[in-house]
Structures are given as C-alpha cells and as structure tokens.
Amino acid sequence: MALLEVSNLTKIFGGVRAVQNVSFAVDAGIVYSVIGPNGAGKTTLFNLITGIYVPSEGQIRLDGRDIAGVAPHELARFGMARTFQNLQVCMNMTALENVMVGAHLRLDRNLFKGALRFPSIARRDAVLREEAAELMRLVGLEAFTDAHADAMPYGALKRLEIARALAAQPRVLFLDEPAAGLNPKETGEVDILVRKVADSGVTVVLVEHDMKMVMNISDQILVLDYGRKLAEGTAAEVRRNPDVIAAYLGTHQ
Amino acid sequence: MPRSRFTGLIVIAVVLAVLPFLLPNNFYLDLAIRMLINACIVLGLNLLIGFAGQISLGHAGFVGIGAYATAVLTTHYGWSPLAAMLAGALGAGVLAALVARPIFKLKGHYLAMATLGLGNIISIIVRNEAALTGGPDGMPVPALALFSFELSGEKQWYWVVSGILLLSLWASLNLINSPFGRALRALHGSEVASQVVGVDVAKYKLAIFVLSAVFASLMGSVTAHYVGFVTPNVADFFHSIELVTMVVIGGMASIYGSVIGAVLLTALPQALAGFEGWETVAFGAILMFCMIFMPKGLVPTLAAKFGRR
Ligand SMILES: Nc1ncnc2c1ncn2[C@@H]1O[C@H](COP(=O)(O)OP(=O)(O)O)[C@@H](O)[C@H]1O
Numbered sequence: 354m355a356l357l358e359v360s361n362l363t364k365i366f367g368g369v370r371a372v373q374n375v376s377f378a379v380d381a382g383i384v385y386s387v388i389g390p391n392g393a394g395k396t397t398l399f400n401l402i403t404g405i406y407v408p409s410e411g412q413i414r415l416d417g418r419d420i421a422g423v424a425p426h427e428l429a430r431f432g433m434a435r436t437f438q439n440l441q442v443c444m445n446m447t448a449l450e451n452v453m454v455g456a457h458l459r460l461d462r463n464l465f466k467g468a469l470r471f472p473s474i475a476r477r478d479a480v481l482r483e484e485a486a487e488l489m490r491l492v493g494l495e496a497f498t499d500a501h502a503d504a505m506p507y508g509a510l511k512r513l514e515i516a517r518a519l520a521a522q523p524r525v526l527f528l529d530e531p532a533a534g535l536n537p538k539e540t541g542e543v544d545i546l547v548r549k550v551a552d553s554g555v556t557v558v559l560v561e562h563d564m565k566m567v568m569n570i571s572d573q574i575l576v577l578d579y580g581r582k583l584a585e586g587t588a589a590e591v592r593r594n595p596d597v598i599a600a601y602l603g604t605h606q
Numbered sequence: 607m608p609r610s611r612f613t614g615l616i617v618i619a620v621v622l623a624v625l626p627f628l629l630p631n632n633f634y635l636d637l638a639i640r641m642l643i644n645a646c647i648v649l650g651l652n653l654l655i656g657f658a659g660q661i662s663l664g665h666a667g668f669v670g671i672g673a674y675a676t677a678v679l680t681t682h683y684g685w686s687p688l689a690a691m692l693a694g695a696l697g698a699g700v701l702a703a704l705v706a707r708p709i710f711k712l713k714g715h716y717l718a719m720a721t722l723g724l725g726n727i728i729s730i731i732v733r734n735e736a737a738l739t740g741g742p743d744g745m746p747v748p749a750l751a752l753f754s755f756e757l758s759g760e761k762q763w764y765w766v767v768s769g770i771l772l773l774s775l776w777a778s779l780n781l782i783n784s785p786f787g788r789a790l791r792a793l794h795g796s797e798v799a800s801q802v803v804g805v806d807v808a809k810y811k812l813a814i815f816v817l818s819a820v821f822a823s824l825m826g827s828v829t830a831h832y833v834g835f836v837t838p839n840v841a842d843f844f845h846s847i848e849l850v851t852m853v854v855i856g857g858m859a860s861i862y863g864s865v866i867g868a869v870l871l872t873a874l875p876q877a878l879a880g881f882e883g884w885e886t887v888a889f890g891a892i893l894m895f896c897m898i899f900m901p902k903g904l905v906p907t908l909a910a911k912f913g914r915r
C-alpha cells in the first residue's frame with residue numbers, strides 16, 4: 354500500500370477548477386515531484402492534502418486512512434509537515450523559536466506547567482534549543498541561530514521553513530517551491546538538503562520550478578496542467594512524454 | 607542567556623522594595639497600589655492582545671464580574687471573600703469559554719466589535735440590577751479577610767499587590783517561553799504555519815482568552831476590596847479602552863511594557879488633573895502621539911534603540 358493515495362481529487366473555487374479529478378499515489382521513502390506551469394494547481398493540491406482546503410470531491414488516504422477534510426493540526430499528528438510557497442514564518446519570533454515551534458506536538462504543552470516553569474519543561478526546552486540549532490546548521494543557517502526572524506533575508510527564511518518542518522520529525526514532507534527566489538548557489542544547497550532529508554527516510558513531495566533539481570532528485574514526477582493530471586512517471590518518462598513537451602517543457606525552455 | 611530574561615523582574619522587585627520608603631505619604635502609596643493592580647490586569651490582557659494577537663475591547667467586563675461577584679456575594683449572601691473571589695473568577699472563565707468559540711471565528715474589526723458588545727452587556731447588567739448592585743451609585747465592599755487575617759492600610763495592601771505583580775510577571779515570562787507560549791505567539795505570527803505544525807488554534811485562543819478573563823476577574827475582586835466600593839464604571843467601555851491603551855503604549859507583546867504602560871497611564875490623570883475637564887482630550891492626544899511616533903509601544907521602541915531585542 355502506498356503511503357499517500359489521492360483519487361479523483363477536485364477543488365473548485367467559484368468557477369475555477371483549480372484541481373480536476375487528479376489521482377496518484379506516493380510510496381514511502383521516495384521523492385515525488387509535482388510540476389506544471391503557474392496556476393496549474395500545485396499549491397492547491399498541497400493545500401488539499403495538508404488540510405488547508407476541503408476537497409470539493411475525491412479521496413485522500415494516508416496509510417489507507419481517509420484524511421480528506423481533516424484539519425491541518427490533526428494531520429500533523431499523522432506525520433505530515435510542509436513549507437509554504439509564500440513564506441509563512443513567524444516574524445514575531447526568533448529564528449530558533451520558529452524551529453522550536455515545529456516540535457510542538459513532541460512537547461508537553463501544559464499551560465500551568467509552562468507558567469510555573471516545571472523542571473521537566475525547562476529541561477526539555479534546553480534540549481530542544483540544541484536540536485533546533487542543529488537543524489538550523491543542517492539547513493545552512495548556523496549564522497542565524499541568534500537572529501530574529503524579521504532580520505533575515507528571503508533565502509534564509511525559505512530554509513528556516515524547512516528546518517521548522519523537520520523539527521516535527523515528519524514521515525512525509527511537502528515542499529512548495531523551496532528554491533524559488535534563491536540564487537544558484539542557494540538552490541544547489543537546497544537540492545543537497547532535500548536529498549539528505551530523503552536519504553534519512555522521510556518521504557518528500559516536492560513542487561519546484563528548477564528543472565535541473567527536479568529531474569535529478571525525483572523518483573516520480575506528476576505533471577499538472579490547468580488542474581488536470583497530464584502525465585506521471587520517472588524523470589526520463591516525463592521528459593519524453595509528447596504532451597508534457599507540448600504543454601510545459603516546450604514553453605519554458 | 608535564559609537568565610537575562612529575569613533581569614527586568616529583579617529590577618522591578620528592587621524598585622518595589624524601596625519605593626514605600628521614598629514615597630512622602632499615603633496618597634502616593636495609594637497611587638502605586640492602583641498602578642500595580644492595573645499592571646496585573648494589563649499583563650493578562652497583553653498575553654491575549656500582544657502575544658496571541660487577539661483584540662478584546664470588553665476586558666473591563668471581566669474586571670467588573672470579579673468586582674461585583676466580590677461585592678454582591680460577600681455583602682448580600684455572606685460569602686467569604688476568598689469564595690466570592692473564586693466564584694467570580696469561575697464565572698468570568700465560564701463566560702469567556704462560552705463566547706470564545708464564536709468570537710474567535712471573527713477577525714480584526716469584527717472581533718473588536720464582538721468583545722466590545724460583550725463588555726457593554728456586562729456593564730449594563732450591573733447598572734440595571736440595582737437591587738443587588740446598587741445600580742449606577744455602586745455599593746460598598748467589606749475588607750479583604752483571609753482566614754483570620756484582615757488586610758488593612760495602604761502599607762499592607764502595597765506589599766500584597768507587589769507580591770501578586772511579581773508572581774504574575776514571573777509566570778508570564780515563563781509562559782511565553784514555554785511550549786504553550788511559543789504556540790500562542792506562533793499563531794499570531796502565522797496562523798496557518800502554526801496549524802500545520804499541530805497547533806489547535808481554536809483551543810489556544812480559547813485558553814488564553816479564559817486565562818486573561820479569569821485573571822482580570824481576580825484583579826477586579828482585589829480592586830473592589832482595596833477601594834472598598836464598586837461602581838459600574840469598573841466594567842464600562844472607557845475602562846476597557848484604558849486597559850487596551852496601557853497595553854499599546856507600554857508595548858504589545860512586551861511583558862515589561864505592560865508594567866510601564868499601566869504605571870504611566872495610571873499616573874497620567876493625576877498629572878493632568880490641572881487641566882480641569884480636559885484630561886480626556888490630553889489623554890487622547892498622548893495616545894495619538896505615541897501611536898504615530900512609537901507604533902510598537904514604549905518598551906519595544908526603547909529596547910530597539912538601545913540595541914537589545
Ligand atoms: N483560495 C483561492 N481562491 C480562489 N482561487 C484560487 C485559490 N487558490 C488558488 N486559486 C486558483 O487556482 C488555480 C491554481 O492555483 P495554484 O494552486 O496556486 O497554482 P500553482 O501553485 O500551480 O501555481 C489558479 O487559477 C488560482 O488563481
């Protein structure tokens with residue numbers, strides 16, 4: 354059984370069919386990429402799977418359990434984590450705290466224990482601080498461990514989101530254009546990072562416009578166009594697909 | 607580094623310890639006590655507004671619930687002050703919990719209007735239930751007696767209220783730097799980001815609303831005992847605005863800002879007493895000035911100026 358199974362998924366906004374009758378399956382442990390021109394419905398697909406939007410139609414199964422319409426904070430319990438195409442960093446917090454928030458579900462969140470600073474809370478927070486700093490090193494942000502989020506450049510914030518998502522220790526990680534707006538050097542670093550994450554056993558679902566990165570990294574690729582599934586397969590298969598060449602690769606080369 | 611969080615707390619403790627010996631008479635001690643009580647309420651409100659990012663324009667309503675629970679239950683029903691105080695807190699907490707779900711579905715202006723309405727309803731009830739509350743004239747409140755000890759005189763009150771403030775400051779500093787507090791700040795920073803890491807946003811908004819309502823109610827009871835008299839003004843709109851103003855002037859999401867905001871705005875009417883009826887205008891002018899030149903509030907602005915974040 355696939356880790357994630359999407360069948361006949363549809364999302365309609367007013368008159369816009371952002372996602373139409375899309376089906377695919379993601380096996381555990383792979384890098385699965387979703388590509389397509391702007392407006393193809395990639396972000397909407399992510400928002401449906403991660404519970405931000407409720408599907409108009411269709412099923413989404415995680416480990417065989419139907420999760421369509423389940424709230425995002427519930428899905429986090431099942432090991433789902435994600436980053437956002439449009440940054441969603443908490444600018445009212447430090448970089449390190451942003452990462453620490455990622456570990457929310459792994460902590461004792463009791464209000465009273467927190468207010469009275471129970472030794473167990475203080476100890477766990479001290480360890481978490483180290484874990485978060487380690488994650489920031491992993492994503493190449495060691496220079497920002499003491500920084501406030503609102504003092505960080507765009508490229509650093511994109512990677513901060515990845516660190517936060519990793520702090521949740523997810524089973525499946527959704528990355529929505531992690532390299533968008535990054536320079537070639539930073540893009541290369543994100544490429545290596547995604548590989549590292551995948552090698553550590555996390556299933557990665559990736560939306561990315563950088564074709565070099567996508568073609569190199571992906572085990573499977575799903576091509577969307579106007580909300581519909583245009584093709585699915587390995588990098589080689591997708592590259593050869595005439596529909597894909599016509600609709601997408603052709604216009605972008 | 608985690609230690610430095612409490613530097614301000616130690617400074618405040620020292621100031622509180624020496625202050626009574628520097629103040630010339632009980633008039634100033636009384637002013638100090640009212641500042642400290644306000645600081646406590648503002649601290650609780652700042653957790654809601656500044657840290658969680660949820661506005662409440664009806665918070666004086668909860669202060670009123672505590673004040674009148676204390677007044678009515680001790681005077682008419684012979685309850686002990688402690689029991690009355692806890693009943694008020696329970697009432698405020700239950701009310702806050704009941705209205706939280708529908709209220710926090712609203713955002714921005716709508717949330718402001720809904721909380722404003724809630725505060726007004728409470729204020730109207732105490733004004734109209736004259737048989738119990740004395741109506742617009744208010745009613746007297748007996749002294750605060752805990753077990754066999756009766757609190758009396760400004761000196762005693764000062765130490766008690768100082769203790770409450772220091773404890774509240776300590777607990778608030780702990781809270782905002784605990785997993786609960788980080789989740790609260792995160793939902794303010796990005797609601798959707800906090801959701802996808804597992805924060806049950808509705809639950810957290812409810813919890814902090816209830817906590818700040820309960821705390822406001824407890825401090826309302828304390829005020830009632832201290833002043834020895836309650837009037838419906840304690841619950842009215844102007845008081846709510848005053849509390850929000852203290853939060854904003856001191857600094858949103860600033861623990862120490864809450865204290866500074868409360869101290870300054872409690873002192874201001876005294877300082878402006880010479881203006882004879884123009885206090886409210888001066889009050890508004892100062893608020894406007896602060897918002898234009900220090901939109902982040904005093905403490906965060908000064909902290910940034912002196913290079914500390
Ligand atoms: N919340 C929304 N409300 C209305 N239309 C939306 C919304 N989100 C996305 N859309 C529309 O759905 C289509 C797909 O958008 P999106 O999923 O963001 O594409 P992509 O991520 O592939 O660029 C676009 O036409 C977009 O305008």
Ligand SMILES: [Mg+2]
Nearest residue numbers: 395396397438
């Ligand atoms: Mg997109």
